[in-house]
Amino acid sequence: MSELVFFSGTMDCGKSTLALQIEHNRTARGLQGLIFTRDDRAGEGKLSSRLGLVTDAVEAGPGLDLYGYVVERLSRGGRVDYVIVDEAQFLLSGQIDQLARVVDDLELDVFAFGITTDFRTRLFPGSQRLIELADRLETLQVEAMCWCGARATHNARTVGGEMVVEGEQVVVGDVARSAAEVGYEVLCRRHHRRRMTSAAARAAALSPDVLPVTAT
Numbered sequence: 242m243s244e245l246v247f248f249s250g251t252m253d254c255g256k257s258t259l260a261l262q263i264e265h266n267r268t269a270r271g272l273q274g275l276i277f278t279r280d281d282r283a284g285e286g287k288l289s290s291r292l293g294l295v296t297d298a299v300e301a302g303p304g305l306d307l308y309g310y311v312v313e314r315l316s317r318g319g320r321v322d323y324v325i326v327d328e329a330q331f332l333l334s335g336q337i338d339q340l341a342r343v344v345d346d347l348e349l350d351v352f353a354f355g356i357t358t359d360f361r362t363r364l365f366p367g368s369q370r371l372i373e374l375a376d377r378l379e380t381l382q383v384e385a386m387c388w389c390g391a392r393a394t395h396n397a398r399t400v401g402g403e404m405v406v407e408g409e410q411v412v413v414g415d416v417a418r419s420a421a422e423v424g425y426e427v428l429c430r431r432h433h434r435r436r437m438t439s440a441a442a443r444a445a446a447l448s449p450d451v452l453p454v455t456a457t
């Protein structure tokens with residue numbers, strides 16, 4: 242029985258890597274997949290992993306009917322054995338319904354990958370619909386970690402190094418610790434709530450206000 246599977250986690254937990262591994266393993270067995278993505282950091286029509294691997298993909302812009310695209314490919318004599326979707330959080334709710342139809346009507350497995358919540362801890366529309374419709378939800382086994390050592394469960398956005406909780410939902414970016422204007426950092430819920438990024442924690446540790454007082 243074909244399935245719609247949603248592999249989710251924070252940023253930087255290995256989702257795109259797993260997508261590429263699934264693609265590699267199936268291709269190695271002679272299967273042919275169709276890969277969709279949206280707004281990958283590597284550019285339009287790319288699925289990229291921080292491990293350095295990248296492959297071509299179909300850019301699933303807001304105007305693309307994913308079910309229609311698969312049907313058209315098949316009706317032109319093309320082969321599609323399964324479908325992979327990366328950055329699925331960015332898809333419209335209706336596009337997730339189209340993926341469910343690919344599973345139900347075309348009997349193809351669909352493997353979707355994405356972050357569930359944005360920097361404000363709110364669900365992305367695509368992720369919300371995937372949680373509502375998926376046959377199976379999978380959490381990635383390689384956990385991203387907060388600076389405190391706890392499992393990272395939330396994505397923080399930084400602007401000029403400061404954590405922010407207001408702004409546009411979608412701003413393509415990375416977790417690299419450069420001085421980029423907009424960056425991201427994964428945190429545990431406790432530190433996301435306290436807006437305590439690794440830089441803020443370092444600054445607090447160096448502050449004379451919090452230096453330990455030693456008894457004389």
Ligand SMILES: Nc1ncnc2c1ncn2[C@@H]1O[C@H](COP(=O)(O)OP(=O)(O)O)[C@@H](O)[C@H]1O
Pocket residue numbers: 250251252253254255256257258259289290291292383385
């Ligand atoms: N230099 C490295 N050596 C080993 N593993 C790395 C390195 N850089 C990144 N990774 C791994 O890649 C993961 C990020 O993979 P990626 O597929 O890009 O994540 P996601 O798609 O979830 O944002 C990191 O959590 C880490 O496990």
Ligand SMILES: Cc1cn([C@H]2C[C@H](O)[C@@H](COP(=O)(O)O)O2)c(=O)[nH]c1=O
Pocket residue numbers: 251252253256257280281282355356358359360361396397398410411412413414415425
């Ligand atoms: C939290 C958050 C993230 N994004 C963007 C930043 C990246 O471009 C992608 C996530 O990619 P990854 O492969 O999972 O690292 O999403 C965003 O636009 N808005 C957010 O709130």
